[in-house]
Structures are given as C-alpha cells and as structure tokens.
Amino acid sequence: MQSRRGAGALVGAGFADLDMQATRTTDLDGNDKVGTICRALRRAIIEQALEPGAKLPEDALGERFGVSRTIARHALGQLAAQGLVELRRNRIAVVATPSWQEARAAFDIRIELERLVVRQLAGNLSRAQIAELKAHVDAEEAARAGPDAVSIRLATEFHILLASMTNSPILIRYVSEVAYRCCLTLSLYSRPHSSECAINEHRAIIDALAAGKADDVIALMHTHLDSVASRALLSPAKPRERDLLEILAPYAADESGAGKVRRKADLNGGASE
C-alpha cells in the first residue's frame, strides 16, 4: 500500500465506472497504462466528476488505477500538455481552471480549426460516415433524458467524430484537444446545459455536409460554435467556485449589515479582467 492520506481526495469523485473503459477518442494517448489513465481522467473531467481545481495526487491516482506513481505522474504530464491539468512544481496537480479569457480564446481557436474540418469534409463524406454521424446525434437525442454530463460529453464527441473523418492526424488531435478544453470550461462558466438547440444544429450541419454546400456548412458551424460559446460564456465571469477570495468577498465586510448582498463580484465580473 502506498497511499498516505490523499487517497480520499479522489475516492468520492465518481471513478467507479470509468476505470478501464478507455474507449476510443482517437489516439491522443497511447495504448498503454498511461493512456488508460489519461482517458479515464479526461472523461472524468469533461463529465464534471472532477471539477476544475480538484486535486490529483499521484499517490491516489496510482492506487486507484493499480499502477505506480511513476505512471500516474506520466499521465498527469500528458494531460497537462493537453491543458486539462495544471502542474506546479512540488505541488499537487489540479484539474485546470482556465480563466474566462482563456476559455474565450479556446473557442476562437476551435472555431477556426473546425472551419478547416468542415471545409474539407463538405461533400466528401461517404454514406456510411453520414450514417455514423446521424447515429451519434441520435445518441445525443437519447441522452437528453440522462444526466447533463453525458449530454455535454456527447456533444463534444460529435465534433471530435467529425474531425476524425478528416484523416488528418494533426487536425484530429488539435480539434480533440481544444474541444475537450472548451468542454472543461463549460463546467466552469456555463449555466445548466440546454442541449436541444445544439442537437438541431448538429443535424443541420450533417445535412449541409451531405449536400456538399461548403460555404453553408462553414457558416453553420461558425454560428453553432459561436452560440455554444455565447451560451457558455455569456457572463464574462461567473466563477462557480473558482476564486475563493472573490466568492467570499461579499461576505467579508458585512459584520453589521447582515442581510445585504454586496455585489463585489462586479469587480472582476464586469471588467472581465
């Protein structure tokens, strides 16, 4: 046994069912144990089982996945390279907590990358591929009954599925990475997910892709991603649990006027600094 104390940090985070699942994505990670941990952690992150800021001690990870710290450490390094984890020297790794500006930048990048995807794909999809896309959207539809986390993951994976049809490893990788990053930001800034419109937009994109109308697809994808970003990032700062100092600011100075809600949050809220 190697755990000392931190094991508890992860135990409650909902790992029960995603240990060895390690399904597709693409091949952002290898096929070895490191890759397994990466996929499991990423999935936990994008499904919000691990919220931004959650601690990821090497010991606990290693114990949980039945590997040594060495491997857990390596996996954290990979996830850090993908921007999902923050690694500070001599400190416990944590799930990344992108700022609002970073989130916005990620969406901007994503829009450009996915423009490349649909530009290349428009009119070049096989019948089987179109069927696969439609099946995925059907799965999204079905998942509306389930938890939001799954809907969000499926919506993200729709875009990754699209990218994977380009057969361009680089494009696939960057789209995957940035899509996951965007997905991560949703858990930070987005209000309860409303997926119905996204699903319709996905269907529209598929139709336009099948019709081969490149310009239309590009426009559709752009507005789709833009609206996703807008829904997610509407308020320049809606720090859920991000900055303890900001959260507690309203409570800080009101020893007297107990009923008041001092909107200190506007400070970094409006200015979006």
Next chain:
Amino acid sequence: MQSRRGAGALVGAGFADLDMQATRTTDLDGNDKVGTICRALRRAIIEQALEPGAKLPEDALGERFGVSRTIARHALGQLAAQGLVELRRNRIAVVATPSWQEARAAFDIRIELERLVVRQLAGNLSRAQIAELKAHVDAEEAARAGPDAVSIRLATEFHILLASMTNSPILIRYVSEVAYRCCLTLSLYSRPHSSECAINEHRAIIDALAAGKADDVIALMHTHLDSVASRALLSPAKPRERDLLEILAPYAADESGAGKVRRKADLNGGASE
C-alpha cells in the same frame, strides 16, 4: 554509469552547445529538468542537428543530460505530445517524420492560428513591442551569414514571438507547437532554405501591424505562410531519407557497379548512429 550501447547514438548529433541553454520559447515546458531536456531536444530538432527518424534512446538522453532514464522518458513523452517525437511501444523513440499530407495540414492549421494572432495584434502593439519585433528581424538578417539552421529557427521564432504578444496562453501554445512542427517538416521536404524573402515579408507584416490595418496584416500573413508552405512543400514528395525502399530502388538492380558509394552507413547511420 547506465549506458549500454546506445550512448553513441546521440554523441555525434551536435549537442555540445545546447545542453543547458534552455532559453525561453514560452512555457511549453516546465522549468525543471524535463523542460530543459525538452527545449534542448526541440532546438536540436528544429536546427536539424537531429533529423527526422533519428533515434532517441532513453539511456543515451539520460546520460547526455546527466539525469536518469525516468526524466528522459518523461521529456520524450512531452515532445511526443507536441508531435516532435514518435513513441512506439517497446521501441526506441525517434524524431517525428511527418508525411507530406501531415505537413500540409500543419501549415493549414498554422495559417488559421496565425490569422487569429495578427487579427488580435493589428493596431494593438506598443512601441516597445514593435521595436522588439524589428530587433528580431534584424537578428534574422544578421543570421543570414551563418548556417541555414539558425536562420530557419529564427524565422520560426519570429512567429512565436508574435504569438507571445497576444498574452493568450492557449494561442501561444498552439502556435508554438504547430510552428515547430512546420519547422520540422522543412528539414524533410524543403530545398536549401532561402530566407531573404521571408525576412522582407516579416518586415512588411510588422509595418502593417504597426499601421493597424488588420485586413492587410491578415492578408500579408496568409500569403507569407502560404509561400513558405509552397516553397517547402512544392514537390508533393521529396523524401530525403524517409523511405528506405524508395532510396534504394535505384541501387536495387546494379550489383555490377561496385565502385559506387558504400551506402551502408547511410542506411541508419545518416540519421542517428
């Protein structure tokens, strides 16, 4: 000591002067030993001291940099995540050898990303930043006398310098990564580097940025990168040492001409051993 055989693989690769240099770039890598090795290796790769396909045994790396295999391994993992190194299970890591299609895709992505950069930067640069850019181009100019490798590196770093002025960590990172990848492909497919035009184009971009004419800058950057890509990737396939089968094809049927060059050494020797 820990080297067994492969130590020699790297000794001849020109590491003498780039061990602990570990200059800026941005913060693609950490500040620790792993980051040091990453930066050194990346620099060796983009300066073509390590050609695509060169072997990178963990032992040799560790010995050369005075660290254990663990660290060397981690560094290789990071570089693999950035696409500069290829990692196959149970096999020696090698410098990445992107296909022509991948190279083209990398340039396409780069064009989009750098469009974001200049769009954001146009008209928003301080006097000091403009001076810094001009100084960099001057350095490029000065480096024309030196080896091509340095010119290529400086040209790449001009773009990274631009990106770093956006203050968007994500954009900086992706531009850096993809720029390095493109730089790597130059050593595969490009003919002897001709840098004079690139330098002029860089100056033009700076001027347009300073003038704040966003559309002009975007167009300039686009044509600049496009021409770089064209110069580099003009011939859809010019495999320098890539495909052993292709290289040896001419030699296949001539047992008679014995006085020819003893190509045995170039087989795997040209790259690493």
Next chain:
DNA sequence: GGCATCAGCCTTGCATGCAGTTTGGTTTAT
C-alpha cells in the same frame, strides 16, 4: 487573544533495479 515560528507529515522529484520485449548477429539445419 492574536500572530509569528516551527516541527512533522504529506507529497513531489528523481534515481535505481528488475522483468519483459525487441534487435541483430550467429548458429544450425536443409
């Protein structure tokens, strides 16, 4: 009572050791 100091544990940083896989040369059988 409040604040600075400090000690001990938790955690990371890194090296080393062992086991399994690949490699390339040698041996052996045809």
Next chain:
DNA sequence: ATAAACCAAACTGCATGCAAGGCTGATGCC
C-alpha cells in the same frame, strides 16, 4: 549457400526507495 532458429545484448515498461520541498497544525511569544 540459404533460410530458419536462436541467443545475448540493448532497450523499454514499470515499481520502489530515498531525499527534498511544501502544507498543517501546534507551540511559543507579544
């Protein structure tokens, strides 16, 4: 002589052990 089999060295995959740095709670001082 050729090709299959084999064997030893090299290399990777991974776990473990030790030292150093950060965090937490306790102690002492103001």
